[in-house]
Amino acid sequence: MTRVVVTVMPREGVLDPQGQAVQGALGHLGFDGVDHVRVGKRIELTVHGPEPEAEARRMCEELLANPLIEDFTVTVEGG
């Protein structure tokens, strides 16, 4: 079994309303020196089987990421 970390972020150039909301809220709290905020997902999962990284990539393509608007990375922990 292998622990895998998937990150899914909005693609460069795609509007990120959640990032904009966080940036605005930080400004209201007095954190002025903050910009280029992007918000995405981090998914940790245990994959059983011989090819955990390839399997996780297939999961991203089929479910975890929307390729039109999101990029993903797959990292095998300790690998």
Next chain:
Amino acid sequence: MTRVVVTVMPREGVLDPQGQAVQGALGHLGFDGVDHVRVGKRIELTVHGPEPEAEARRMCEELLANPLIEDFTVTVEGG
């Protein structure tokens, strides 16, 4: 200016309904060898100022994470 990555994950032992939903959906798609799925956030931001890591930690404490149910990490890119 410094690029900072914040990760916010559900605490160990806290129910993670989003993780459970993803795990169930993966099972329905035929990805059977998957468990312990946890879903959290990855936030990338640019921080201006002399102490970007400490500033990002304050942002987590005040806005980005809920300390009752979430743990966060702050990583300075290239640092």
